[in-house]
Amino acid sequence: MNLLVLMRMVPDVVEELEIAPDGKSLDREALRLIASESDDHALEEALLLKERYGGKVTVVVPDAPEVGDLLYTAAAKGADRVIRLRGIKTGLGVAALARSCAAALQATPGLLPVNLILTGTQAIEDLDGLVAPLVAHHLGLPYIGVVTAVTEIADGKASVVKEFQAGYRGEFQIALPAVLGVQSAEKPPRYVPVAKVRAAMKSVKIEECEVPQPTPAALEGIEVLAMSKPEVAGRAAMLEGSPEEVAGKLCDLLAERGLL
Numbered sequence: 001m002n003l004l005v006l007m008r009m010v011p012d013v014v015e016e017l018e019i020a021p022d023g024k025s026l027d028r029e030a031l032r033l034i035a036s037e038s039d040d041h042a043l044e045e046a047l048l049l050k051e052r053y054g055g056k057v058t059v060v061v062p063d064a065p066e067v068g069d070l071l072y073t074a075a076a077k078g079a080d081r082v083i084r085l086r087g088i089k090t091g092l093g094v095a096a097l098a099r100s101c102a103a104a105l106q107a108t109p110g111l112l113p114v115n116l117i118l119t120g121t122q123a124i125e126d127l128d129g130l131v132a133p134l135v136a137h138h139l140g141l142p143y144i145g146v147v148t149a150v151t152e153i154a155d156g157k158a159s160v161v162k163e164f165q166a167g168y169r170g171e172f173q174i175a176l177p178a179v180l181g182v183q184s185a186e187k188p189p190r191y192v193p194v195a196k197v198r199a200a201m202k203s204v205k206i207e208e209c210e211v212p213q214p215t216p217a218a219l220e221g222i223e224v225l226a227m228s229k230p231e232v233a234g235r236a237a238m239l240e241g242s243p244e245e246v247a248g249k250l251c252d253l254l255a256e257r258g259l260l
Contacts, residue, residue, distance in 0.1 A: 001055030001153065003046040004111070005079070006101060006119040006135065007039040009064035013124060017229075024224045035070045038120025044185035046118050047078045049150055056080035058111065062088040062101065068206060069197075075204040076196040082204065083108065087211035094126050098134030104211040105139065112139075113177055116158065121145050121181035129181060136179035144174050145181030 011017060011026060012034045018027040046057045058081040059074040061067050071082040085104045092100065105111055117139075122129040129145055136143035148169070149161040157173045163183055164170060174180075237253065239246045254260040 001049065001053040001116075002058070002114040003049055003055060004058045004060060004105070004114045004117045005039070005043045005046045005074075006105075006117060006132075007043065007059060007061045007070065007074070008036045008120070008123055008125075008131075009033040009061065009067055009070065010036045010124040019227050019229065023226050023228075025227065031065075033064050033066055035073075036120050036123040038122055038182060038184075040120075040189045041185040042118040042120050042180075042182040043074060043077065043079070044187060044189040045147075045150060045180075045182050046116075047190070048186055049116070049153070050078065053153060055115075058083065058114070060085060060101075060105065060108075060111070062097070062104075062211075071206050072200045072204060073192060073197050076192045076200040077190055081207065083111075083207045083209055085209055085211050094128070094130045095134060098131045099138055100211055101131070102135045102138035104209060105135075107212050108209045115153070115176050116150075117141070117177070117179045118182055119179070121147070121183045132179060132181035139179070141177055141179050142174050143179045143181065144172055146183045147180045148182075148184050149186045150180070 010033065012032040015032045016030075018030040019025075020027040043057075043059065049055075050057050057079045059071060059079045060083045061070055062085045067084055071084065075082050085101070088097070088100045088104070105117075117135070119132045119135070121132060123131070132145060133143045144160055144162055146163045147160045148163050150158055151161060151171065152159040153176070156176050158176055158178065158180075159171060159173050160180060162170050162172055239249045241249070251260060
């Protein structure tokens with residue numbers, strides 16, 4: 001069983017985000033990047049499948065600051081091969097990123113074919129969850145997203161659980177090879193001690209692959225004209241007092257605004 005996990009580094013939204021001087025993008029110099037949460041779940045699901053069926057797990061990540069920490073952590077958790085993709089421009093739109101990642105997977109020697117490609121359904125910079133299905137499209141593979149478990153792999157097919165709204169779930173079969181967009185793994189992503197990560201830094205080799213540069217037309221997509229921080233409105237009203245007093249004040253406010 002050969003499993004490939006495509007992961008991404010995304011801005012840590014706990015930190016203050018700054019607009020770049022061009023006014024159209026985030027200031028990458030001021031960003032702290034971390035592994036996308038759903039990609040971390042994709043890695044965990046791949047490791048669970050490796051433990052269940054054997055085989056190997058390969059982790060591929062577009063180059064970014066601190067990407068080495070992510071790759072060494074993946075190796076410490078149990079990944080067999082870790083690869084940094086060089087040449088993907090920062091700040092690419094979703095369509096361009098998916099095309100570049102698909103081209104990189106095809107160009108890296110010995111990487112494809114694999115049984116499953118797993119990646120996160122969404123990311124901070126991809127709330128619509130389009131990278132995974134677009135990668136599948138460019139590779140000519142079937143895709144299922146919002147996956148919460150892979151229940152069985154047999155006879156060239158994978159049985160997966162897909163989550164729907166209102167708590168509903170459905171079980172589907174998909175022919176292999178395929179791409180899965182993982183919403184959450186069957187178990188929480190495993191913790192790995194710092195000592196084990198440091199040991200991986202000494203023993204694991206991070207492979208590097210230069211990404212084929214797409215034509216300018218292939219990078220076309222949505223153009224961001226301007227970005228700005230949310231304006232401070234300052235119109236909140238804090239209501240204090242007993243429940244009865246707060247209810248009365250709320251009714252007065254609604255009446256003043258013509259809502260009652």
